[in-house]
Amino acid sequence: MAASGLGLSTSFLPGHDTLLRRRRRRPAGPAAASFRPVTAELGGVATELGRNLVEAVGVGLPCTVMQCGDVIYRSTLPQNDGLTITAPGVALALSAVSYLWATPGVAPGFFDMFVLAFAERLFRPTFRKDDFVLGKKLGEGAFGVVCKASLANPEAAEKVKANGVMGDVVVKKATEYGAVEIWMNERVRRACASSCADFLYGFRESKAKGKGAEEYWLIWRFEGEDTLYDLMQSKEFPYNVETKILGDVQDLPKGISRENKIIQTVMRQLLFALDGLHSTGIVHRDIKPQNVIFSEGSRTFKIIDLGAAADLRVGINYIPKEFLLDPRYAAPEQYIMSTQTPSAPSVPVATTLSPVLWQLNLPDRFDIYSLGLIFLQMAFPSLRTDSNLIQFNRQLKRCDYDLEAWRNLVEPRANAELRRGFDIMDLDDGIGWELLTSMVRYKARQRISAKAALAHPYFNREGLLGLSVMQNVQLQLFRATQKDYSELARWVVGLMAKSGTEDAGGFTEAQLQELREIKPKKGSAQRNVLASVLRVQRKIVKTINESMDELASQRKSIWWSRWIPRE
Numbered sequence: 001m002a003a004s005g006l007g008l009s010t011s012f013l014p015g016h017d018t019l020l021r022r023r024r025r026r027p028a029g030p031a032a033a034s035f036r037p038v039t040a041e042l043g044g045v046a047t048e049l050g051r052n053l054v055e056a057v058g059v060g061l062p063c064t065v066m067q068c069g070d071v072i073y074r075s076t077l078p079q080n081d082g083l084t085i086t087a088p089g090v091a092l093a094l095s096a097v098s099y100l101w102a103t104p105g106v107a108p109g110f111f112d113m114f115v116l117a118f119a120e121r122l123f124r125p126t127f128r129k130d131d132f133v134l135g136k137k138l139g140e141g142a143f144g145v146v147c148k149a150s151l152a153n154p155e156a157a158e159k160v161k162a163n164g165v166m167g168d169v170v171v172k173k174a175t176e177y178g179a180v181e182i183w184m185n186e187r188v189r190r191a192c193a194s195s196c197a198d199f200l201y202g203f204r205e206s207k208a209k210g211k212g213a214e215e216y217w218l219i220w221r222f223e224g225e226d227t228l229y230d231l232m233q234s235k236e237f238p239y240n241v242e243t244k245i246l247g248d249v250q251d252l253p254k255g256i257s258r259e260n261k262i263i264q265t266v267m268r269q270l271l272f273a274l275d276g277l278h279s280t281g282i283v284h285r286d287i288k289p290q291n292v293i294f295s296e297g298s299r300t301f302k303i304i305d306l307g308a309a310a311d312l313r314v315g316i317n318y319i320p321k322e323f324l325l326d327p328r329y330a331a332p333e334q335y336i337m338s339t340q341t342p343s344a345p346s347v348p349v350a351t352t353l354s355p356v357l358w359q360l361n362l363p364d365r366f367d368i369y370s371l372g373l374i375f376l377q378m379a380f381p382s383l384r385t386d387s388n389l390i391q392f393n394r395q396l397k398r399c400d401y402d403l404e405a406w407r408n409l410v411e412p413r414a415n416a417e418l419r420r421g422f423d424i425m426d427l428d429d430g431i432g433w434e435l436l437t438s439m440v441r442y443k444a445r446q447r448i449s450a451k452a453a454l455a456h457p458y459f460n461r462e463g464l465l466g467l468s469v470m471q472n473v474q475l476q477l478f479r480a481t482q483k484d485y486s487e488l489a490r491w492v493v494g495l496m497a498k499s500g501t502e503d504a505g506g507f508t509e510a511q512l513q514e515l516r517e518i519k520p521k522k523g524s525a526q527r528n529v530l531a532s533v534l535r536v537q538r539k540i541v542k543t544i545n546e547s548m549d550e551l552a553s554q555r556k557s558i559w560w561s562r563w564i565p566r567e
């Protein structure tokens, strides 16, 4: 047989004989038809033997089928190591990584949620109601009651000790809002434990059916007796804080310089705590002296009461509840997110879009405004009472939230207390006043972030005079970044608009609106570019808002509360 004649020449290929035998048995069909052109090429060798030979060649002659030349040629080329690095590839990978790590942090968020949270569950000790003996009531709000508690048995004491906590604890029995607070506290414990009071455990109380609403129990270390509010109510403030923070009294005469140093330390600690929260995508939304506790153990101020907080990574508690906001300390925008993104998107969408939404709205600046008011209260004793703070808020509103304008209004007729406040702020060439005014501003976008505030020269020991050339450059850069670039964008668009029609002296606002609607027109390139830019901008905002609304309108369960353990 012809094929057997080829057996020798093709047998160097592994498995080739087997293939050949299979080919020989193959019935004529569509596949066989595909060999016919090859048959024709052989120039009329149409005998059975010839066809068999050609069929065998189709299968068997390796260089015809496999293009050995190619193989040999390629084998002479340098070996490919598998991964080819190109400039666009690197740029793309870098942008993806930066997006995933940008605040509030999609990638670390996933890791936290799906790895750390579960791992923690496996190793942390759990508690039950019976482990605690409730004692003195520390506070009571619309959402629950807070008590100091001791441990009921040695086992419970051991478990608490395993968490590094000795002595008493604080127990909060909360309504359904407790679920949010447990979530936030657990997130904080994993991401920035030192920002808030040490959280030990949270669980849902198991209740017999029909015995009222479910209750959540939250357990913290008892950090200390005093909140910043309690300390500020004393006539001794800020000296009563000095001993607490530093352990001993500074060797300095009493006066504004010394007071400024103490206030600086408190501000640094609070900004540090806020920066921790914001870096992990959490906005507190209820920053006030009552929610700042002094931790005797670490000698620092820590934040408490995360019941109104929002987790922007996954959209938890994203819908702002007005009644949760304390009007005395709330920023003028009231809502941390713009009203254009009114409610929480689904988790995957919230997670994917969170860096974009964060940059669009800068929700962290809500807390910065509240902290700015605390800064003001620490420097100006007369603003420490509720009634005076409310009056200040009214005055500031009348001044369009411009602190400079407020100063011009009250300074000429300032009493000694108010004057002293301005003197503290004016130390070191007014660097404190500059930081304060960059925190208390009407527009969230113009307010400084916690991280930038920590790098502000106010916290430099020598003040402005002690700044090196580089630090001065940094300060100028900082001041430049404080500008409102939305104004700049508007100015650029305005300029484009104005240059649109030279003879008519630019477009009017009505014409601009028209431009947003119109279709491109022949022969007016500049006008069409402007129209396209405006249309694309409008389309992006519209698409984001629509997708948000659509997703938000679907019923959202508090899916994550399933992870909160039952008692």
Ligand SMILES: Nc1ncnc2c1ncn2[C@@H]1O[C@H](COP(=O)(O)OP(=O)(O)OP(=O)(O)O)[C@@H](O)[C@H]1O
Pocket (backbone or CB within 6 Å): 138, 139, 140, 141, 142, 143, 144, 145, 146, 170, 197, 198, 220, 221, 222, 223, 224, 225, 227, 290, 291, 293, 304, 305, 306, 307
């Ligand atoms: N970890 C803690 N250590 C010591 N005291 C604490 C701790 N947590 C809370 N407290 C005290 O309990 C009080 C109430 O706590 P918290 O603000 O969390 O409760 P709340 O029900 O939200 O109260 P409110 O509605 O008044 O804000 C605080 O003012 C503080 O005095």
